[in-house]
Amino acid sequence: MSSKFVYSFGGEKAEGRADMKNLLGGKGANLAEMTNIGLPVPPGFSITTEVCTYHMDRHAYPDGLQHEVNSALSRVEDIIKAKFGDPENPLLVSVRSGARASMPGMMDTILNLGLNDTTVKGLIARTNNPRFAYDSYRRFVQMYGDVVLGVQAAHDKEADPFEAAIEELKHHRGVIHDVDLTADDLKELVKLFKAIVAKKSPIPFPEDPFDQLWGAIGAVFNSWMNDRAIAYRRLNSIPESWGTAVNVQAMVFGNMGDNCATGVAFTRNPASGEKHFYGEYLTNAQGEDVVAGIRTPKPISELKVDQPHAYADLEKTYRTLEKHFRDMQDLEFTIQDGKLWMLQTRNGKRTGIAAFRIAVEMVDEGMISPQEALMRVEPEMLNQLLRPIFDSVEKNKAIKEGKLLAKGLNAGPGAASGVIAFNAKKAVECRSHGIDSLLVRIETSPEDIQGMNAAVGILTARGGMTSHAALVARQMGKVCVAGCGGLDIDYHAGTLKVSGKTFHEGDFLSIDGSTGEVLEGNIKTLPSEIIQVLIDKTIDPAKSEMYRIYAKLMQWADSSRRLKIRTNADQPDQCQTARAFGAEGIGLCRTEHMFFGGERITAVREMILADDVEGRKKALAKLLPMQREDFLGIFRVMDGLPTNIRTLDPPLHEFLPHTENEIKHVAREMGKEIDAVKLKIASLHEENPMLGHRGCRLGIVYPEITEMQAQAIFEAAVIATKEGIAVHPEIMIPLVGFRKELELQAAVVRRIATEVFAREKVKIDYLVGTMIELPRAAITADQIAEVAEYFSFGTNDLTQTTMGISRDDSKGFIPYYVENNIMEFEPFQVIDQEGVGVLMEWAVQRGRATRPSLKVGICGEHGGEPKSVMFCHRLGLDYVSCSPFRIPIARLAAAQAVLTAK
């Protein structure tokens, strides 16, 4: 801990600087910076974040703090020419919290501190404005009572006691607006407010300004540990150890008359990113009035008319600030008696769209470098550029009309409206009639794939962010709200009950997969411009400003990144989308997704239920031509790019028939007794299918499955090659734990390749690799790399096994764990670097120790999550692979990884 606790600013110089945010908080550092660059900042001082952490640990202040505060206060008194607590000429101050990052959960502001029954008289004398003085006084008592002394409504339904007192007085006086209350009324309110404090707080309202000050300082520090602040930190990954600073600053008044004003402004439009000065202000008001929404603020442009001089200053100031901070600024200002005072500047929050526009335009303007632009945007924000969105007017109207039904997980961004389809068949039927449908299911299973594809959106009652519905939706780029517990779906009755209303198949719902909202009715959606350019090709790229911005960012990202970006895709159309988004290959083609659908599923079931290898081979022979067609379609799209195909992975019973009818059908196809089929199905039941007979364990016990898949792949590759297509197949063996497993499966693949190439007189280069998705595989990576030509981390399964947590069964505790900080992030969203990551690092190092040329990628869901992408970069991976719609995100994150490392 440094020996200096307090940093003064004001009088055109400051002890702090913008780069001292860690010590002074964002607000304090920027107040100092503004002072130093000559902007008009009311004098004040910041108490450092170190004092906060000291106070947290020991529930005491460090020695010397009081002395430093007093000195700093004297300095303010000297500059302002007023004295704290002086009955004649009292200095009033504001007290504000200010952490390294803006934190809405914390105590915000106390204004007018220093007022009491004596000093209020001095204020009246100096301003000759008793109404203003008493208004300031009553506001101070109210804020202090609320924030420092904790005076609150007893329960949710009770009105705020201070507000109630105002209302009562207004009623009594027969007036409607606060401004209609007289100075005497306000003086009366001060008394009433103090009485409320005396009644509701164990601590009386302190008359001594110094007691007021220390009370406020303590309240700021304590607010760092209040529930809201803790919750906010958790959500935003802000360490508790940062602490907050306290800013004490001489008051300036926007409410002393009509030549006073207060306002907030942005140097550019925070919603659209457009380059124009944007903001609003109120004449004769204090800061909180702007926010409170009682009076309607005026657009900033009117200030030019109202107060041309101050406006000119403000305009000069905002340009100075943006240029100085090299980013869009969010300003707070007050005009007192026509003079502009700056109370805050910070980098302005903005929508994703604004962020991209501002970053790109600032590069255009020569203000920042392309690399800086890349670091100015959050990769996740790209979602906002890509997804259809609700027309905001329509959506707000619907909400106002009470049509918001429930909220689930925002599992697949974007907005979609359609009629309810309770099953895949219905969704397919709707599409064939050109009707948009939402597939509404308790949860989805692989059998719903066709329906998910046919629907415009998916809504489930059960399942998390990585449930089947969410996973497939993201891969398909479908809008999805998952795990919406409020839904009561009755397939039998064909009803969906939610929020006291009952809906039937064919009724319209609208879902917002970016927020998780489920709404009644058909709300109009707007397609993303980028999608229209890239995928739908309905907009000429040259005519789209949005596309220009997207393309520039992507171009800069691509020239910065080292990681290649591949995609997880199983169908030619998905591959096409992925290529449009910049995929440089397929990182995971799941062959099992091809196993559903009419004829196929029957053949698959025959294969599983066969009693012997002949029966299996017979069924596999039916699948061979279909799989070959699948791969051929993919190879054609992926022309020139590597295509990594995984052999069959899931436990076989995922494919089994469930209904009596399906069982009957399969039994008939196989010429077997229904009971025999049922018995076989029962015998395939597993207690823990995730850890059961799946992955390469299938191909090892039933090598004919791998044989068929390899044959389909190589025969398709041969056909494509003969068509002049450049094919680069990679065959990946899943769930390997032992070197020998891979050895056996690789031998099958290579044998089939040799056979096909000899027969077809074509030779195609290919690789055989493995998933690293079991701890044992990571641990023995040196041995496995003797056989594997590449590794691909299956971080979904690796997370499940490393943590011993089933993704499907984690709903009972993972939300609790994340909420209670037992784990930092949902581990199926963000790679657990301390656990899973250690195994990954080990695997990369050991694998490359054996085979220096070993290619390593990731194809788990984490491959499209920015933090995880950056981690993969640090581990030295060659590529990440993610669902098509996350490719731009991964491209950006991969670039940021390089830039962050510099």
Added chain:
Amino acid sequence: MSSKFVYSFGGEKAEGRADMKNLLGGKGANLAEMTNIGLPVPPGFSITTEVCTYHMDRHAYPDGLQHEVNSALSRVEDIIKAKFGDPENPLLVSVRSGARASMPGMMDTILNLGLNDTTVKGLIARTNNPRFAYDSYRRFVQMYGDVVLGVQAAHDKEADPFEAAIEELKHHRGVIHDVDLTADDLKELVKLFKAIVAKKSPIPFPEDPFDQLWGAIGAVFNSWMNDRAIAYRRLNSIPESWGTAVNVQAMVFGNMGDNCATGVAFTRNPASGEKHFYGEYLTNAQGEDVVAGIRTPKPISELKVDQPHAYADLEKTYRTLEKHFRDMQDLEFTIQDGKLWMLQTRNGKRTGIAAFRIAVEMVDEGMISPQEALMRVEPEMLNQLLRPIFDSVEKNKAIKEGKLLAKGLNAGPGAASGVIAFNAKKAVECRSHGIDSLLVRIETSPEDIQGMNAAVGILTARGGMTSHAALVARQMGKVCVAGCGGLDIDYHAGTLKVSGKTFHEGDFLSIDGSTGEVLEGNIKTLPSEIIQVLIDKTIDPAKSEMYRIYAKLMQWADSSRRLKIRTNADQPDQCQTARAFGAEGIGLCRTEHMFFGGERITAVREMILADDVEGRKKALAKLLPMQREDFLGIFRVMDGLPTNIRTLDPPLHEFLPHTENEIKHVAREMGKEIDAVKLKIASLHEENPMLGHRGCRLGIVYPEITEMQAQAIFEAAVIATKEGIAVHPEIMIPLVGFRKELELQAAVVRRIATEVFAREKVKIDYLVGTMIELPRAAITADQIAEVAEYFSFGTNDLTQTTMGISRDDSKGFIPYYVENNIMEFEPFQVIDQEGVGVLMEWAVQRGRATRPSLKVGICGEHGGEPKSVMFCHRLGLDYVSCSPFRIPIARLAAAQAVLTAK
């Protein structure tokens, strides 16, 4: 590879020694050793194992081998004064394989090599015994045809063609025994045999003795890679790289007349271990006749009368050999014309009981040290000392009568007979009537515990060596045959169908848990003497020789070992048994096993199905006094020893009611609707319960469960302390993956401890530790050790998660994997040192880096498996914990670990 390929022996000196087994094989090294210590060994030579590995790699012999063989053969000729292939005075040799370890799968012996139509005449001239000569010749052709040229029956049902020819000839001659065939008959047989070879083998029978010799040498080397040898090596963990040696030795003949004999003998009784010369011989016979069982051999004692001079030599020789090799020897000898020749000596195979007796008595005799005695016994063999066994006469009789019904896994050693009980209730009922029952289930679940305890044995149709049935049986010391696929159990019909027979409840079955056999009827069992001394106390220890041997071995083991041995036990009686077997504490007390049984299970179900914390607390309050009693009972038995209690671990739905009646009962108890209870049950369903909401995840989301358990433990500890009992509780938190999890649970435990101690004014030292059973726990052991005072490896779960293999679901591929050498051992039996073991090592090192005093143990099933115990020793663990009946095994393995390391 050394430059010498052939080692000669004979003429009172040899180039090899007993310690050259790696190079010369066991047989060759011991033939050399016997020669060197002056025993009468026919001269010969060994071709080294290095030649075998060279031959395997390159399918060729090293340069110079032929020269060395010729030289060695010349040396033999010089000693014997006969010449290989000489028509007048032919040298005949035997050719035998001989690997480092005895390997039944390999080619064994070819005798009389060197005979052909010419040399046989020389043999007749020299021995004046045409019948002997032609008998030797036909035996040689038969052996050579069979072993070297691969002449065999065309299919299983065809007789051996050579034997068929003999039978036909005997029939034709009208004689019954081989010995009744004349010299001419035998000469005829040689012709017939050669005709068989010519017909069945592509290679003709070689007349040239050198061709014969090289053919035989090649056959020995090739037999190293035959299927039987490969299978044997896999079963016995013998590396392929060892190779085998070939021993070529001058023939001596036990079949040249009545002053000739051949026999095998043991220097002590290999079945009982008693110290008397034990063996049998045949007059006028060759070695194979003793083994073939056509003639009944005579006990060795009669040789003293038959051939007193040779017997005296043999007696002197066996004493010399036992003294020289310091172990019980298994000898082969031949007497030719009254002269003793030694053909082999090796350490004799013996039963477990014999091994223990011999080891202890040799220490008594001053022949070996106690440490050597410990290394002479296999820990697993202790099972034979502890388990009840079938009266072998009765069992053999039953098998002959066709009463062997099926074979399952030998999951719980020992023998048991009882009436069939298809459910726990029936088993309990049987016991109350004093009837022994076998609990016969498709598979068992925790609800069967009472029945498993009441039955004398457990038989299941499904489940592996570590299934619930096997696990609990071993812990209870019950006989168990698990996973007996041949059983067709129909609970509804109350029938067991097996091997074409149908059994009903009440019918007698007998199961041998040491072999997996299931037999019809009530076969008499004999209790183990050790059990009668230690547990039943029905035999005075001073009067039991078996106990004396056991106790001595255990005493030596205890003074050698460093590892402490604890037990996994949940009930006072189990604890008592464990202490009798030498447990030094409890390593795992599973509290959930206490949760079953009438009142308890209802309270447990109430707790699980409660809607809120109040409901749970109400139900937990009912459980508290019962759990307290449980722990008190255990503390009383464990007086003075540490008692490690694990908090609730299994997923809650394991406790849920299944039947309509049970659900009704619980609903009534809770005052709830049946449908509401059913809904709750459904909501607790998990896809992969092993990876679900279990372990500390329960105690974290529902801290009141941990509170109740901690309260029961500490209150019981207080009562016991007040009774004067020394209590050392250790509270273990299961399934920890994150430091914070342990932190939260440890805080609950410590808070409750403080409360109880303050209330009761007693202070008891206790420890809080954790299971290391997830890869993430092992990886972050350094962090976890900041909180944990001890670690206990839960290697069952650690194996499941590290390998991604559910123990319950591994039946589809693990047998295949072990059989095909994909994994060396069944990983739930023997710790996977390369995978799981690496995580264990990491955890020990990282844990102790944080907390050097960290106590580390293991409480997975592996804690009683010798290879795993030795691994735990090497890792530096403090203790292993196993089921009571495996404690002696663990004590011995722990001692061997120390002795092996020296």
